[in-house]
Amino acid sequence: MTAEDDFIQYLLEIGEFQEDKPVLFPTNDQWAMAVSKHKEDLSKHYRLCVADWPVVNKLIHKQQFYDWATKREYPVPRSWDTEERIPDDAFPVAAKPEYRRVSSDKPSTETLSQKFDEMRLEILEDRHEVQEFKDENENVLQYFIFQEYVRGLSNRMYTIGIYADENSEVLGMFTGRKLRGFPPDIGDCKLGQAENLPSSLKTMVKELCRDLGYTGIAEFEFKRDEVTGKFKLIEINPRSWSWVGITPSCGVSLPWIAYADLKGIGDISYTENTVSTGEVKWVRLLEDSINCLYKNERAGYPEWDMTFAEWCQSIRASKTVTAEFDIRDPAPGLYSVYKFMRSNGGQLKRKYLGET
Secondary structure (H helix, E strand, C coil): CCCCCHHHHHHHHHHHCCCCEECCCCCCHHHHHHHHHHHHCCCCCCCCCCCCCHHHHHHHCCHHHHHHHHHCCCCCCCCCCCCHCCCHHHEEEEEECEEEECCCCCHHHHHHHHHHHHHHCCCECCCHHHHHHHHHHHHHHHEEEEEECCCCHHHHEEEEEEEEECCCCEEEEEEEEEEEEEECCCHHHHHEEECCCHHHHHHHHHHHHHHHCEEEEEEEEEEEEHHHHHHHHEECCCCCCHHHHHHHHHHHCCCHHHHHHHHHCCCCCCCECCCCCCCCEECHHHHHHHHHHHHHHHCHHHCCCCCCHHHHHHHHCCCCCCCCCCCCHHHHHHHHHHHHHHHHHHHHHHHHHHCC
């Protein structure tokens, strides 16, 4: 976001016309940063589902968070801000931006965010590849960190989503796993499911909330190394996340728990998933279908290529929640279909009808 002051001023202006303080939920990093930074002023008009600024700032900037977590012996990947600090036994390593999106009034912010989206993670096998990466990205190198690479594709990613109250006590907890992302190695969730996770991870997340002084909704992302089987805490997103919509169907509606607590509605008691592993799935229906029918193979992951029947079977569950479609509000779904066909109709025709 490149107009933080205007964004906050707009929220303040419309807030003056609210008879009862509404709950404000930031849903991406830059909005969480802006709202948190101006929390005191915005609190006059809103009930804010966001942590305090020092906490949000620490979580957005990965090196700050990794340094903090390492000192407290949380299981984060080893990371280094310069090549010289990488030990010989650490390779392969991943080069990743310290942040992807931030709130600012600087026009350059948008350009950097676009570049970081394109360079989310690059795997470097040895020091020679590290040097090549440095030479090719010298103008933005100060924004990158080198990190121990946790092996596996996006289906090795696990989510623990929480809502913590003003005392940093967790009132609601969802546990799940990303089944498919795109790109397949590092991409955002396109298909996820509720999944039971070890109690040690859940206990750790509650401890992290207390240590951080965290309040609001957050997503704790773990990756399980495909060789060692160990879980590593990759990052904490200080906001709701893309597939938070699965949580009501799992008996732990985090948005409602947050709303009820912030509005003082009733007595909120601690709640976790009430469903078993795989009983509920969430899918970004249109994107996941085109990925599995066409794009995964093209991206170099033929093992994730499948027929339409195989894809239908893969998203089947006792309850499947879709990102785009809800009978109570059909307009977003219709618009999603329109955008989907404009972007992907030609590719599907070429693959299945042989048209040029």
